[in-house]
Amino acid sequence: MTDPARDATAGPPGPAIELRGVSRDFRRRRTxxxxxxxxxxxxxxxxxxxxxxxxxxxxxxxxxGKSTLLRLVCGLDRPTSGELYVEGRPVHDQPHRxxxxxxxxxxLVFQDPxxxxxxxxxxxDIVAEPLVAQGRRAGNRERVVDLLERxxxxxxAADRYPHQFSGGQRQRISVARALAPDPDILVADEPVSALxxxxxxxxxxxxxxxxxxxxxxxxxxxxxxxxxxxxCDRVTVMQRGELVExxxxxxxxxxxxxxxxxxxxxxVPDLQxxxxxxxxxxxxxxxxxxxxx
Amino acid sequence: MTTPGRVVATDGPAGPGGPVGAGRTVxxxxxLSVGTRQTPLLSDVSFSVDRGxxxxxxxxxxxGKSLTALAVxxxxxxxxxxxxxxxxxxxxxxxxxxxxxxxREMARVRGDGMSMVFQEPMTALNPTMRVGDQVAEVMLLHxxxxxxxxxxxxxxxxxxxxxxxxxxxxxxSYPHELSGGQRQRVVLAIAxxxxxxLLICDEPxxxxxxxxxxxxxxxxxxxxxxxxxxxxxxxxxLGVVATVCERVLVMYGGRIVEAGPVQEVFADPRHRYTQxxxxxxDLAGADGRRGRAQLPTIPGTVPxxxxxxxxxxxxxxxxxxxxxCASQPPWTPRGKHPAGAAAxxxxxxxxxxxxxx
Numbered sequence: 240m241t242d243p244a245r246d247a248t249a250g251p252p253g254p255a256i257e258l259r260g261v262s263r264d265f266r267r268r269r270t271x272x273x274x275x276x277x278x279x280x281x282x283x284x285x286x287x288x289x290x291x292x293x294x295x296x297x298x299x300x301x302x303x304g305k306s307t308l309l310r311l312v313c314g315l316d317r318p319t320s321g322e323l324y325v326e327g328r329p330v331h332d333q334p335h336r337x338x339x340x341x342x343x344x345x346x347l348v349f350q351d352p353x354x355x356x357x358x359x360x361x362x363x364d365i366v367a368e369p370l371v372a373q374g375r376r377a378g379n380r381e382r383v384v385d386l387l388e389r390x391x392x393x394x395x396a397a398d399r400y401p402h403q404f405s406g407g408q409r410q411r412i413s414v415a416r417a418l419a420p421d422p423d424i425l426v427a428d429e430p431v432s433a434l435x436x437x438x439x440x441x442x443x444x445x446x447x448x449x450x451x452x453x454x455x456x457x458x459x460x461x462x463x464x465x466x467x468x469x470x471c472d473r474v475t476v477m478q479r480g481e482l483v484e485x486x487x488x489x490x491x492x493x494x495x496x497x498x499x500x501x502x503x504x505x506x507v508p509d510l511q512x513x514x515x516x517x518x519x520x521x522x523x524x525x526x527x528x529x530x531x532x
Numbered sequence: 533m534t535t536p537g538r539v540v541a542t543d544g545p546a547g548p549g550g551p552v553g554a555g556r557t558v559x560x561x562x563x564l565s566v567g568t569r570q571t572p573l574l575s576d577v578s579f580s581v582d583r584g585x586x587x588x589x590x591x592x593x594x595x596g597k598s599l600t601a602l603a604v605x606x607x608x609x610x611x612x613x614x615x616x617x618x619x620x621x622x623x624x625x626x627x628x629x630x631x632x633x634x635x636r637e638m639a640r641v642r643g644d645g646m647s648m649v650f651q652e653p654m655t656a657l658n659p660t661m662r663v664g665d666q667v668a669e670v671m672l673l674h675x676x677x678x679x680x681x682x683x684x685x686x687x688x689x690x691x692x693x694x695x696x697x698x699x700x701x702x703x704x705s706y707p708h709e710l711s712g713g714q715r716q717r718v719v720l721a722i723a724x725x726x727x728x729x730l731l732i733c734d735e736p737x738x739x740x741x742x743x744x745x746x747x748x749x750x751x752x753x754x755x756x757x758x759x760x761x762x763x764x765x766x767x768x769x770l771g772v773v774a775t776v777c778e779r780v781l782v783m784y785g786g787r788i789v790e791a792g793p794v795q796e797v798f799a800d801p802r803h804r805y806t807q808x809x810x811x812x813x814d815l816a817g818a819d820g821r822r823g824r825a826q827l828p829t830i831p832g833t834v835p836x837x838x839x840x841x842x843x844x845x846x847x848x849x850x851x852x853x854x855x856x857c858a859s860q861p862p863w864t865p866r867g868k869h870p871a872g873a874a875a876x877x878x879x880x881x882x883x884x885x886x887x888x889x
Contacts, residue, residue, distance in 0.1 A: 439813075440815075444826075466815065505746075511814070
């Protein structure tokens with residue numbers, strides 16, 4: 240999947256993202272003067288490597304640490320211990336001002352298509368903002384129009400404001416903005432969980448197209464297992480800050496090894512299995528670790 | 533499960549004493565229309581729910597499914613007017629149109645004859661009251677328990693029924709001390725406290741994790757089964773409806789566009805909107821995994837309220853639309869159903885199904 244010509248320009252071959260024993264602890268407020276403040280281990284000793292061109296999925300329930308892990312990968316937070324490399328360059332011990340390269344290498348699409356777009360900026364300025372932040376001024380206008388067309392919006396969308404668009408269209412704007420600095424890695428944090436079913440499919444198709452067309456490495460975080468199954472090559476399941484299982488997608492879904500993965504898969508209300516007779520009682524039984532009847 | 537409260541308090545033809553024929557219908561909605569003075573939001577919504585029946589109401593945001601529930605509960609926001617006929621047969625027979633009943637009367641029905649579980653378990657609970665008192669409140673207000681101490685005993689029983697650990701202790705905690713799933717169980721306990729004839733659930737598990745969702749869905753189904761209550765279950769998740777309900781109503785643009793048994797509607801949809809919705813939501817495909825970038829989509833987006841086209845509400849996004857769709861398509865019954873013609877059929881001029889596609 241990696242293009243040799245691209246590898247020559249993108250630095251030495253190697254994993255796009257590599258984590259070695261990464262942990263992140265948060266201190267909570269002191270509850271008493273005599274005891275040390277309680278510590279939350281949000282991410283515990285995570286080692287992981289995402290290859291260039293790979294589509295990597297992270298699933299987990301709320302509180303499993305997937306968002307914390309994502310913030311670490313994006314250089315928005317620093318690990319308590321461990322090492323983290325993006326395209327072979329260290330991220331874990333660098334101050335923000337020395338991570339400017341990361342901001343163009345790695346881009347994000349967020350969950351909330353309204354909250355992640357500034358309501359007072361025109362779409363043109365929103366999409367161009369990563370370029371402006373990088374100090375690029377020339378040719379931005381043309382690039383914005385080009386990007387908007389790549390994500391399926393017309394050029395006249397550039398002059399409008401985010402509130403004039405529907406949720407799915409706003410998510411397209413987010414994708415266009417993420418593509419603006421020509422990144423190698425796209426990180427999508429629950430990109431479709433706020434969207435309606437009929438629009439969700441459109442945005443998933445778009446993500447697929449841009450990952451293919453721009454030759455990106457994709458890291459997708461979602462609580463929806465069917466979305467991850469559709470999009471990703473390899474999936475990890477997080478629970479209490481640990482990766483309980485990492486496996487190629489089909490293997491994880493057809494032959495899950497960890498009991499937690501099994502209970503998670505058993506809990507998903509799927510249309511086809513429901514039509515063939517699986518009831519809510521079977522779902523709940525699957526969560527408790529009993530084989531569904 | 534014994535529910536002594538109901539046996540004492542229930543009478544009338546719909547009570548357990550004589551549920552025969554039409555007496556089994558708990559909720560009947562006929563020609564319900566809701567709107568502001570300028571904008572119609574719901575048009576001609578008709579359906580009924582029988583005792584012990586679980587009916588799903590699905591649709592995307594803006595389709596009018598929550599508005600339907602609010603109209604039935606008499607909780608429409610200011611500025612919205614409703615017309616039509618809504619009848620509930622609970623402790624008293626369905627003699628009155630609930631749309632014409634005053635607030636004082638409605639308050640007597642709400643939480644007793646019918647109750648509702650909302651999406652947000654945090655906002656549905658009072659943060660300044662212990663959860664046990666909130667469960668007891670609904671029984672004391674409707675006088676279904678003779679005394680405060682009896683209500684308190686019943687609270688522990690109810691919290692135990694929704695599988696909350698150590699219910700006696702948990703009853704003394706405040707909502708913020710509980711997790712999202714636990715709060716939703718408390719909301720469910722409140723809704724079921726008076727053994728309602730009708731339970732309306734509005735996206736009760738949308739804010740929850742999948743494993744928690746599975747257990748809460750199980751509790752909801754068990755709760756209504758034990759009471760033989762009717763349930764109207766609102767969600768946008770087709771998998772959830774297929775798991776929980778027997779019959780489904782598909783809404784789009786403030787109208788019911790298709791209705792019928794879950795199996796038939798989802799496996800062999802007739803209306804083009806249902807067809808698109810089923811195809812777009814099924815990421816895996818019927819036989820294993822679908823290739824990438826091939827997800828079938830419905831073109832365009834759901835129009836904002838009041839901007840739906842005249843005639844068939846879906847025709848601006850439908851690939852099969854023709855001139856004939858410009859006038860309101862008639863309701864086409866699809867087969868015999870005990871709940872009547874409105875319970876099984878569709879409103880589409882160019883229906884899917886058969887072998888054409």
